[in-house]
Every structure is written in C-alpha cells, then in structure tokens.
Amino acid sequence: MADRRRTPGSQTSLREANRGRIVDAVKKHGGLTQVELAGATGLSPATVSNIVKELSESGVLSTSKSMRSGRRAQYVTLAHASGLVCGVHFSQRQLRIALADTSLTVVAEHEMPLARDHRSDNEIRRVGMLVADMLENVSAERDELLAVGVALSAPMDAASGMVARPGILRGWEGVPIGDVVERTLRVPVVVDNSSNLSALAEHRLGALRGQDDAMFIEVSEGIGAGVLIAGRAYRGASGGAGEFGHMVIVENGPLCRCGNLGCLEAIAGGDAIVTALSTRYSGLKLSDVIVRAMAGDDVCIRAIADAGAHIGVAAANIASMFDPARMVVGGHLARAGELLLGPIRQVVDRSLASRLAPAPEIVAGQLGPRAALVGALAVAAEHSSAFPAVAGSPDLRVALG
C-alpha cells in the first residue's frame, strides 16, 4: 500500500520526485495526454503542465497536439531526436520487445507469453505489427526506426544465420532469421544469441561493468551462457560458443531436448526442475517454483539448490578453462536469488579451492530478465550508424564480434 494515491505537495523539494513520476508514467504508457498524465501520476494539471514544459525544453519529453474525447490535448512522449532502435528477444515462452533512442532510453516496451514451440513466421509478423503500433504510440515516423536487434534463446550459426542446433527453438529452425525480419521491418537487422547479448548488456550497463573477462549464465527454461574475453563476446569457430547448458555433466544421463544425453540443461534447467517436481505438484510453472521456494517450501528450495549445485559443477569447469573474474547469473531462475547462487558459489569455490587466485565472484545480474532485450537494443544502436556497409552480407551481420 506504499503507492497509495495521494496529492503530492508542490514544494521545490518534491519537484524532482514529481519529474520522476511524470517521466516514469510516460515511459510506462509510451505516450499520454497531459490530462491523463495528471490522472496517472496524481499530480495537479498545473504541475503536470509546468513540468512537461520544463522537461520538453530540456529535451527529455516532446509534445504534440492531439485530440481526446473531442477536446484539444497535449500528447506527451519521450523525446527521440536521434532516431529509434528496436530490440526483440524471443525466448522459449516469452517475447519481449522495446523501442529505445540511440542512447538506449527505452520509450516503449511490451512483453507477452508465447506458446511452446511457437512458429517464427507468426511471431515475426506479430513483431511487425507491434513495432508499427509502438511507433505510432510514441508518435514517431516509420523512417525514424534505424535498426533492429534480435536476441534468440538458441545457438546461432554464424555462416547461415540460422539456429544452429535442432530441438531448442523448434519453430525457428531452418529460417534465415536476419533476412526474414529485415524483409518484414525493412530496416537493418542484427541477430544474436540471447546469452551473448545479455553478457554484452551486463558488460555495458549492469553487473559486468569493467570486467573484460567474465561470463553471463542464463538459467531459464533452458541454460545458456555468454563468454566475454577481453571485453568481446567469444563466439567460437561457427558462432555457437557458450552452449553452457549442453555441456554433458552426467555421462549417459537424462535425455536433453537437443537429443544428447546428460546435458546440464536436462538436469538443472527450468523445465527439468518443473518436470522433476511435477509428480508432487501438478500444473506447476517455473515462477511457481520460485515463489514457493521463497515462501519456504522445502521441496522447491531443495530442487533449486540441486539445480544450483549442478550448474556449479559446470561453472567450475568453465572457470578453470577460461578463468573469468566474475560470473553473472541471470534468467528466470535467477529471481530465486541466493537460493540458486549460494549452491553455485559453494560448488565453484570448493572445486577451485586449490588455486592461488580467488575463485570467480558469482553475482546476480542487474538487468534481470530484460538483459537480452537491452543487449539487443545495444547492438542495434551500435549498428544503426555503421550498418549500411555491412547490410549485404548475412555472415557479417551475425558475427558481430
């Protein structure tokens, strides 16, 4: 109840807070008229009018004339003078999409659940419509969109620009994703693996700032990782490096969706956790497991801890191979916090105890589940200016590094 609607004072001390409220409300809705802004923030129309005027003079907001309920109204959006970039993240069960200006200030954002094994053509069409809708919402023209970054929660093959392993995102196999999205949106498109982009995003804006040799581990329904070496994502020979989730940690172990046996993902991934618990709780989802664990359900706590221990084994192996300074854990399951991180840290510390150098720090990501989306925005912004030269060759487009 902390956010009860109250009429805030108009003292100068509150002015900063009120500015924040207005910018937040505009961000949340994409665009609002001043009257609606007054309703949404609980500020008086006069205050809203003053602050909007001030912020549009300083270039934070922009206003345009509009009509609401037959009356003239001032439509307020975030300013985006330098053009816009779009970031899209397709994971197994979720779509995230955002529009941002080239300094990565998000001006409009949507997320929605997706069907298991959703089909790429439907979703790309959906993205096309969402982008048009969002552009209209922030009163931007089509040609203000400079570039699109697409993050896919699947390994990407650099040469073909397609998903490199079958069984991971089934609806996307055999589709030259960059080309198809480019044809739909008619702007340059950059496609990359979501864990690589999450690593880049955390490196630029989050928990990996200043850490050039580091690693991002994504634990959601599946498990993936992005490896940063000297500040750049390491992609390997074919572009499919960082398939952390498909390291075999139990020889001849359980069947993984990639077709292999004993992959980390088949033992400690979100789907594996849910499947293991499904005999006890029917109709469980990963978010329920986390909520239950946080509420003190011992079975769920144990399931997450076991997953953490297995991830720890794999992380320790990677750590002795690449010697990262820090490992950031993100993805859905990272919401469980120390319930997951604690066991990972414990196993990694124990495995690397004999080293002279300290074991890598294991911390939670700062960007949360949005990391890949922010990364997609960041690569899109990076390539929005320099792109035309590269636009012709798909291999360059995928191989960002």
Add this chain to the structure above:
Amino acid sequence: MSAETVVPLPVPGPPERTPVLSMRGISKSFGKVQALTDIHLDIYAGEVVAIVGDNGAGKSTLVKILAGVHPADDGGIEFEGQPVQIPDPTTSRALGIATVFQDLALCDNLDVVANLFLGREIAGVALDEEEMEREAWELLRQLSARIPSVRVPIAALSGGQRQTVAIARSLIGDPRVVILDEPTAALGVAQTAEVLNLIERLRERGHGVVLISHNMADVQAVADRIVVLRLGRNNGDFLASEVGYEDIIAAITGATEHARPLPEPSYPRPRRIGPLR
C-alpha cells in the same frame, strides 16, 4: 514365484488437490438441439484452463451454465467439494465465479470507476468516490494495467483497455474462478499482449481461470490445461506442456477421438447371426 511378497514402502504422495470447480456429466439441450452431452470439467486454483472447440461445440453454453444464465438439464456441479446449484447469475457470482463476456457488458458513457463498482458502490451517506477511485487504482496497479486515467468514459478507451477494465471489474469481490469468453478476439496485437499478461497475472493471484478462445497461439501461450469440446462432448483434456498444436487441431476437428470411454451400452449386445460354431 517366491512366496515372499515385496511390500512397497508407503511413498509420501503428492498433496491431494481438490478442484475449485468441478462439473460432472453436464447436459443441456435447447429444444431439439442437444448443445452439451455429458461434459466433465475440473478447474483448479492457480490454473488456466482453455476451452477450445469449433463453432457450435458448446463452449459458450458451458460458460453460460457456470455463469447461471442457463441452468443445466442434467449433471452436477461441485464448488470447492460442495454440490451446488447455479440457477441464476447472482448465485454464480455469490459462489465466487466471475464471468467476463465477449461483449464485456461495460457502460460506455460511465467512467472506469463507475463501471468497476456498478451495483456495488462503496457508499456511506453519499457515494465514497475517493475510496472507490483509490481502490480502482489499487486493482489496476495489481494487474499492471495500462489505463491512463480512471476518470475517462469507457468510450474513450482502446479495446484492450476495455477488456482490462472488464477483467478488473470481475475481480472485485475476489472470486475463486474467473471465466473469460474470447478475451482477445477483436483486439490489436499490443492489446492482445496486454490481455495475455493479465491472464498470467490472474493465475499468479491464485484464481482459477477459464479461457475460451479460438486463437491457438494465445491458448498455448497461457493455458496450463486445454479442454477440447466437439459437438457438445468432451473430446480431449490435455496438459499444455505435453501437447502440440496439431494434436489440438486434430481433436477440435474430430480427426482424433480423445473422448473418455463410452459407458457400457444399456441395450444387450446384438445377437450373432450365422451358423453356430
């Protein structure tokens, strides 16, 4: 065969779940038209059950029986384990079943607050507008709804926002089961996204959600269980995690028969005609 019999250790079983709402053998006819025949349906708390089927499969009739619009001809309904009758909409609502119909049934000329509390106004001597507005914001915030203002008439809102208001209205009184009839039909892509998020939010709040939809992508995105009706009968009850798009379409069109085994026929088996062996 050894004489020793192995007695399995008692395994601590899963905590038994009782459905919030359970329909057993529901039938309904309109004159000569048999709309529903022997329908079984269970709805658990914190679960999204999608009911899918072709036009005329009986989806809306099923919803109307739960909403108390039509009483069932035959069969029983149990609510939280207790047998109940739902003769009219008031009873349905009092039990804790909230229904959002396809046409939303909002008053276009009234604002969001008035619509939310229509018929259930918070009032002392006069209407407590302040309190109602506060509660309206609270509710919309819990649903992470993108409504710009609660004091605009419904006519000024987009389709998705109207759907949000209708769903928010159904939540007043904290129902156990929320029934959504075609919530994403006639919505734009961004509004559809909003409504699907809203359904997830309802599920997280622990409501049992019944979703009627024609859109398989939407159904598969949010549903935990998918119940297929075909020509007024059950034709499959799938866990969403274990079923593909094609299986559902096959059940909807009748290419596969997943219906529960038919009861023994009440008439004697036909006599064999032909030479006796």
